[in-house]
Amino acid sequence: MTGSYVAFDGITRRWDGKGGVHDISLSVAEGSFVSILGPSGCGKSTLLRLLAGLERPSAGAIHIAGRDVTHLPASQRGLSMVFQSYALFPHLTVRENILFGMKVRRVPRPRREAKLAEALEMMGLEGLEKRKPAALSGGQRQRVALARAVVSGHPLCLMDEPLSNLDAKLRNSVRRDIKALQRNLGLTVIYVTHDQAEAMSLSDQIVLMQDSKIVQTGRPEELYDRPNSVFAAEFIGDPPMAILDGAVLGLETGDQVGIRPEHISLAEPDAADLVARVAACEYLGAETRVILAHPKARGLAVALPGQNNLQIGQEVALGLPQEHRVLFRAAAGAAEKDPRSIAGRASPNSRPVIAERHLQPSS
């Protein structure tokens, strides 16, 4: 386990056999930004709370910096946490909120003041020291929560959906602040979110979870280009990957093929891989996203430059480049960890021959 700063080893915590997390093993490198991504109820927050020490696992072990912390209380784990609700103390001023932890830990006053000034400056909170949380905007509260985490000086920071209470514009700017903070201070950040765009833009590593289990772990581009399951393919990316029934492309029934909409293009009718109908056109300025309907596919779309005049219901011929197709075997459909990318050359009768990359013996 060298090189891993945080390690989960077979962690299980369930409530009456439901929810929570089940047999999670994961390792996180020091100084990395790791997102735990998944739909609500997948167990991602539980995983974070287990790491924080706010929940106890029923099985498994957790190590931080090589130390077994499985049974240590939250305060002895050497971490800070930013809550979704910020969890600022409403009766204390910004200054007192930030100083709270240091006072509790009896940090000497001069050091306390220095750290406070540093954090206020870093988070752009100067002049707000005497305000109470109720007199702050959402973004300012968020920054106070971050400042409180920063002054603790702990190298590990946990964040539980810290941006979900902010409006869209603010979310982008705070997102950049968080990333800059992590980089400048060399923090190891474990970040829980249900927003794939946040996870993609922030992370060095994404842990995708579903139904209490890890579906796929990897760098953002790995999850984007080589999802290992239909779930991962449809969860990551906006718009998500289009999924086609394998039979349409001449594969075995039950197998599915995924392709990113940006790789789909219009084709000459005689060279088409697929013919679909236009369901809707969304004009986005620089491009128009054409939503396509096909009885054996979902999520089909194609982006066309500028504005165009495709009619709703019109048939369009599509090219689905072989090198961008991802095959999901029937047996692997749900969440098997068997990434199979496929590439090949279309035969003259337009029936694609699938060549499989990264092929492993099928089960």
Add this chain to the structure above:
Amino acid sequence: MIDPYQSHKRRQTIYGWLLLSPALIMLTAFAFYPTIATVWTSLFSRGTRKRPSEFVGLENYRSLFEDPTFWLVVENNLWYAGVTIPASIIIALVMALWANGKIPARSFVRSAYFTPTVLPMIAAGNLWLFFYTPGFGVLDQIGGLFGLPSVNWLGQPDTALWAVCAVTVWKEAGFFMIFYLAALQTIPPDLKEAADIEGASRWTYTWRVVLPLLMPTTLFVLVNAMINSVKLIDHLFILTKGGPSDASMLLLYYIWENAFAFFDAPIAAATTILVLIVLSLVAAVQFRFIDRRTHYR
């Protein structure tokens, strides 16, 4: 000729008075008028068949101030307030903190704490009479097990007032606990988690976070407890009737006794006015000073 603006304005005025009138009528009939009538009564002498009552100015107040019994009653009531207010608030708070935790049979504990509040004061008085009765009362029976002598808790001047205080605290604490419990449940649990991660002990969390957040409730409870320390005397009728030798006599009971046992309405009225003045002052001070230091969410 009717000016439409004038008629609109008049209609608004009538509308306003109509909205105001229920409260105004009720308050006038049951608060303002009785207060003024009491002030008025306190300025006249007690009328007898031979000597009808006549205006005596502040004579009633003077005789009150010269009456050692009055000062004994005031002293008793101060002790009564000084003991029951802090004791019932602290016990209520401790019970609430406990009943708010993750304990088994939580709802049973909560309703058990609340039971004294549900009981009428007279019933509670009878219950405690059974506890205090010398010889076969519960306290004496328990004391007897340890070989302690029988104590006539209500019958001796040294203990009567404290015995009465105990009943009041028992009665009030459960009631105040409900307010604290409600307030505790509005404190988001992630504050506790944030404090845990920062390394705050349970004690620090309680002192630095929970108690300040409970201040509005404490203020409310404090005002209530103070009012009750003057108002809550029902149990005196059952337990001691103010005795022995006025040892457990409280102001309101004293007023009642003067007015309806000795039929001395002017003295009772004068005492009432004094109580009213002191209570208004204390309430004003409480709201002015504590309110300023209280964090309302």
